[in-house]
Amino acid sequence: MNLNLEEKKLIIERYLFVIKVRFNIKREHVTLGVPIFLAILFLSWALLAGHTFPVGEAGSSASGAGAEKMDAYEQLIAEIEAQESGGTAAVEENVSRAGTLPLEEKSKADMDQMLVIAFIIATLPYSVDVLIQKRKLRKQEVAFSEFLYKLSELMRGGIDPVKGVIALSRGELGSIKKEVQDCASFLVLGHSLEYSMNRLNEAIGSKLVAKYINIIVEAAHTGGNVADLVFRTSEDMRAVISLEREKENNLKQYAVVFYLAQGIMVMLVYILSTSLLPLVQGTGMAMLGGQGASDIDFKQGFFHMITLNALFGGMIIGMITEGDLKQGLKHTNLLLAASYIACVMIILPVAPIETYNITVESGGDQIVMPGIPLRDPVVFNVTDMEGNPAKNVEVKMSISPGGSVTSGTTNNEGIFRVKPVPSQKEGVYIVKATVGRSYNSATVTVQQL
Structure with a gap:
C-alpha cells in the first residue's frame, strides 16, 4: 500500500515518540552525548595514528637526536685524527666537515590541535541547539503574550477562560499553536484549567511564561475581574520581553x-x-x-x-x-x-628549510686553554646555492663535548663570527654551525699551555 508523505511523517513521529517515552531520551542525549562520543573516537584515532603532545623543544630539529649523534661521530673522528698526529699538535687550518641534514617527516606532535578539534566536535551541535532553542523560546514568549491578550478580549466579551482557550486553539497562534491545542485537548477531556495550563507551561519551558501562568491560575481560583488581570498580565509580559531585548542589545558591545x-x-x-x-x-x-x-x-x-x-x-x-x-x-x-x-x-x-653552502674562513687552527674564549673568532661564510651571500639568516651554533657558544645571524656579506668557550676538559672540540638543513664545523684543540 502506497503511503503519502503526510502519513509517512506521522508514522515516523509516532515511532520517535514511542522511543523517546520508552527510553526516556532527552534532547541533550542526542545533541551532547553523541558528539562527545564522536570526539572520543576522533581522539582515539589520533592516538593510534601516532599523534602526541609537543614535549620539550619541538622546534629545534637541527639540534635533535640525529644532530647530536652526528656531533658525537664528528668529535670521535677529530680525536682519532688528533691522536694520529701526535695528540697535542694543532689541527690543520680550516679543517671542516660540511653536510646536509636529512629531510624530516612532518611532526605529529600536534595532539593539542587535535584536542581543539575534538572540543569543537563535542560542543558545536549542542551550542547550535541551545541557540535554536533560545530563539524558539523567545518567539514562544512573544506569542504567549499575544495569546493572553486575545484571551482577555474573549473574557471581556463574557466567555469563561476554559471556552476561551478552546476557541483560541482553533485560530492562528504562531509558534505556540501546537502547545495551546494540546492544552485545549486536556480541557475538552475534562481536566481542570490549572492542570491544563501547567501542562502548557511544561510544553513551553519558559520561566517567564511559568510566572504569568501561575498568576492566571491563582486569579481564576480567587475570582474577581479576571479579564482585566489577564489583559494587564499580557501588557506586563510584553514590557518585560522588551526590556530583556534592550538589555541584551546594550550588553552586545562587550561581546564585540x-x-x-x-x-x-x-x-x-x-x-x-x-x-x-x-x-x-x-x-x-x-x-x-x-x-x-x-x-x-x-x-x-x-x-x-x-x-x-x-x-x-x-x-x-x-x-x-x-x-x-x-x-x-x-x-x-x-x-x-x-x-x-x-x-x-x-x-x-x-617555512621550508633551505639548503646553503657553509665554509670555514678561519679560526679552525687554534690551540687554547680550557675554560677561556678562543683567541681568534671562528669565521663562517654562508652563501645560497647560487653563490650569493646569505644575508641575515639564522646561524645555530653548538660546541661539543661541552662549553658555551652564542648563536646569531649573518651580516650583509653572509659572514658570521663567533668565539666559543670550551669546557675545562682537554681534547679536541667541534664548533658546529647549522643554517637551514646545512651545517659545517671546525675543530679546535684544548690543552694546558
Missing part, C-alpha cells in the same frame, strides 16, 4: 570587545612570530639564556595562549550578555574555530 581583543591578540602574535622572535632567538635570547633558550618553541606557546583565551573568553561573553555559561558555548566555538584557522594558516606553519 572580546571578539576584537581576540583578533588583536592573534595579530600581535603574528607580528611577534614573524618580526621579533627571529631576532630574539638569534642573538638576544642566547645572551639571556644561553644556547638552549634559542630553541624554545614560542609559537606553540602562543597557540596555547590564544586557544585558552578563546575558550574562557566565550564563556565570559555568555555570562555577561545572557547570564548563562551554556549560552557562551556558541561564542567559544566561534572564537576557537576562527583562532585555530588563523594559527594554522599564519602562525604555526614553519
Whole structure:
C-alpha cells in the first residue's frame, strides 16, 4: 500500500515518540552525548595514528637526536685524527666537515590541535541547539503574550477562560499553536484549567511564561475581574520581553570587545612570530639564556595562549550578555574555530628549510686553554646555492663535548663570527654551525699551555 508523505511523517513521529517515552531520551542525549562520543573516537584515532603532545623543544630539529649523534661521530673522528698526529699538535687550518641534514617527516606532535578539534566536535551541535532553542523560546514568549491578550478580549466579551482557550486553539497562534491545542485537548477531556495550563507551561519551558501562568491560575481560583488581570498580565509580559531585548542589545558591545581583543591578540602574535622572535632567538635570547633558550618553541606557546583565551573568553561573553555559561558555548566555538584557522594558516606553519653552502674562513687552527674564549673568532661564510651571500639568516651554533657558544645571524656579506668557550676538559672540540638543513664545523684543540 502506497503511503503519502503526510502519513509517512506521522508514522515516523509516532515511532520517535514511542522511543523517546520508552527510553526516556532527552534532547541533550542526542545533541551532547553523541558528539562527545564522536570526539572520543576522533581522539582515539589520533592516538593510534601516532599523534602526541609537543614535549620539550619541538622546534629545534637541527639540534635533535640525529644532530647530536652526528656531533658525537664528528668529535670521535677529530680525536682519532688528533691522536694520529701526535695528540697535542694543532689541527690543520680550516679543517671542516660540511653536510646536509636529512629531510624530516612532518611532526605529529600536534595532539593539542587535535584536542581543539575534538572540543569543537563535542560542543558545536549542542551550542547550535541551545541557540535554536533560545530563539524558539523567545518567539514562544512573544506569542504567549499575544495569546493572553486575545484571551482577555474573549473574557471581556463574557466567555469563561476554559471556552476561551478552546476557541483560541482553533485560530492562528504562531509558534505556540501546537502547545495551546494540546492544552485545549486536556480541557475538552475534562481536566481542570490549572492542570491544563501547567501542562502548557511544561510544553513551553519558559520561566517567564511559568510566572504569568501561575498568576492566571491563582486569579481564576480567587475570582474577581479576571479579564482585566489577564489583559494587564499580557501588557506586563510584553514590557518585560522588551526590556530583556534592550538589555541584551546594550550588553552586545562587550561581546564585540572580546571578539576584537581576540583578533588583536592573534595579530600581535603574528607580528611577534614573524618580526621579533627571529631576532630574539638569534642573538638576544642566547645572551639571556644561553644556547638552549634559542630553541624554545614560542609559537606553540602562543597557540596555547590564544586557544585558552578563546575558550574562557566565550564563556565570559555568555555570562555577561545572557547570564548563562551554556549560552557562551556558541561564542567559544566561534572564537576557537576562527583562532585555530588563523594559527594554522599564519602562525604555526614553519617555512621550508633551505639548503646553503657553509665554509670555514678561519679560526679552525687554534690551540687554547680550557675554560677561556678562543683567541681568534671562528669565521663562517654562508652563501645560497647560487653563490650569493646569505644575508641575515639564522646561524645555530653548538660546541661539543661541552662549553658555551652564542648563536646569531649573518651580516650583509653572509659572514658570521663567533668565539666559543670550551669546557675545562682537554681534547679536541667541534664548533658546529647549522643554517637551514646545512651545517659545517671546525675543530679546535684544548690543552694546558
